[in-house]
Amino acid sequence: MQKQVINPWKWQDARSYVQAVATSEVKGTLYVSGQTAIDDNGISSNADMRTQLLMALANVEKVVLQADYELKNIVRLNIYTTDAAALFENFGLFQQWIAQHEVRQASTVLEVTSLFETLKVEIEVTVIK
Numbered sequence: 001m002q003k004q005v006i007n008p009w010k011w012q013d014a015r016s017y018v019q020a021v022a023t024s025e026v027k028g029t030l031y032v033s034g035q036t037a038i039d040d041n042g043i044s045s046n047a048d049m050r051t052q053l054l055m056a057l058a059n060v061e062k063v064v065l066q067a068d069y070e071l072k073n074i075v076r077l078n079i080y081t082t083d084a085a086a087l088f089e090n091f092g093l094f095q096q097w098i099a100q101h102e103v104r105q106a107s108t109v110l111e112v113t114s115l116f117e118t119l120k121v122e123i124e125v126t127v128i129k
Contacts, residue, residue: 001026001128003075005104016095017107021075028129030069034080034122035059036115044117049086050093056123057097069127071101076126083120084111 006020007013037045037055045052064071079094081087087109098105105125115122 001073003073003104003128016098017077018104019106021104021106023075023128026128028069030064030067030127030129032060032063032125032127034124035063036119036122038119044119046118049081049083049120050090052120053087053090053093056121057094060123060125064125064127067127069129071127072103073129074101074103074105074125074127077103077105077107078124079107079109080112080115080122080124081109081120082112082115084109087121 002024004022004024005018006022007018009019012019035056036059037047037052038059039045039055045055047055061071064074079087097103
């Protein structure tokens with residue numbers, strides 16, 4: 001697998017994403033459903049944004065690793081949130097996670113009216129091998 005990052009500018013580096021990712025010689029692609037702060041028993045969290053963001057990222061990790069893919073090979077990561085202001089207050093957690101796993105991905109953040117039950121954030125990813 002080969003992965004090439006396309007960044008015509010430098011400003012997005014401080015925001016922990018890239019403008020585009022080109023891939024070639026891909027052996028597989030994993031399309032991960034939106035991961036949220038739902039526990040192993042299927043119970044939705046009613047915790048604050050920080051807690052839900054950490055749980056959602058942990059669930060992303062669990063799915064990606066169980067599928068035998070590597071987190072650093074995430075090429076697309078979309079975040080849906082019911083509260084963009086609260087998400088951005090906790091964005092440092094997301095940026096630490098991105099840096100820790102050496103992820104270089106195209107991203108979109110969208111504020112939505114609602115998510116399932118009491119959920120505040122949902123993260124979907126595409127990973128290549």
